[in-house]
Amino acid sequence: MALPKLKRVLLKLSGEVLMGTQQGGIDPAFVMELAQEVKAAKDTGLEICLVIGGGNIFRGVAGAAQGMDRAQADYMGMLATVMNALAMQNALEQIGVQTRVQSAIQMDTVCEPVIRRRAERHLEKGRVVIFAAGVGAPYFTTDSGAALRAAEMKCDALLKGTSVDGVYDSDPKRNAAAVRFDTVTYDRVLADNLKVMDASAVALCRDNQIPIVVFSIREQGNLARVLAGEGVQTIVQGS
Template sequence: MTRSTPKRILLKLSGEVLMGEGAFGIDPTTVDRIAGEVAAAKEAGFEICMVVGGGNIFRGLAAAAKGFDRTSADYMGMLATVMNALAVQNALERMGHQTRVQSAIPMETVCEPYIRRRAVRHMEKGRIVIFAAGTGNPFFTTDTAAALRAAEMGCDALYKGTSVDGVYDADPKKVSSAKRYESVTFDRVLNDNLKVMDASAVALCRENNIPIVVFNIRETGNLARVLSGEGVATIVGPATVEAA
């Protein structure tokens, strides 16, 4: 499938990406490198908003499995995403790019509350908007938050930067013969339970016709290559993508 060039995108980053080579936490060098790639995309003319996960600091589902109350654990995970968002904001603004963090959990002394019309206006003014604290509700992942914000912002595509270079029919870290898809439909992802994003996020993108582009953000320079249509990635889209 030939990739169309989007204008407005939502970039979803897993929190683990910000760890760099560490076992947990935020690696400033890695944050600066990723912020540099986002800044370059902005300078290339893309309108960008972002959602960053919190798994490098705290993962609510894992904590719940060890005895934490699930609701409390999820709120803790949301707060971790705010820390990551502020780290990325700091890096971007040191590079000269105006950035706003909007949190689904109001904390006015730290960042703006999430207000859709204000977020749209920020993007129209050329600012990068980072959405934090997920949807503001427990039991929903940052993947779902990314799909929701992409729909609300009228994004042309959702780019998921992760540690693998696309969608596979099995876990490539465990199965050496796993096949990578160039493109795959929303329906196949849901029916085959392919590990792209959680089901609610995929369904939300399907309903709003927002393609998901999965690529490896750990590879330096890959965001620019994927945005130009040259990098290795998997496109998740409507039924026409597999026939293209």
């Protein structure tokens, strides 16, 4: 099933994608490639919000697993997402795309606070809005932050660009026989723990009827193909 015509979308990128071929950190050349993809999508008339994870710099869950206080580790992870947001803003503005970063943790010298009506005005003016620092509280992932912002901004879809080309019935990296879904319901994702996003994010999208589109952002031009209803993807939606 194809998506209805989209006017406003939220693009969620995993932080690991910004590493490019590196082992960690930010690859400016690959971030520029991603920025070109976002610009091409915006040039079709779409209004675009962005949320970027922080796993290329620091992941709160990983820090907690090594003995750090979970809340402290999560705050560090939120700061990592701000760094990624600023890197993406820099790349977008180098190619002429006006961009605003809004952070759930207030840091006025580098970005705006999250103010919904201001974000809406930015979108109306043709700017890309990058939401950083998750929901501003520990114990919530950037997936939950993306779902929250997608609902708050009344987005028509949440596009999740990852290293995998969709949702599978098992881990395709471990099981060569894993089967990819073209479409799958929110309830199936939750019941079978299919690891699309964390459960709270999927439930929030279900409750607000926001389709989740999972695709590989690493393939050049794939975002445009997915938005055109082509390319390899999985759509998570209601029954």
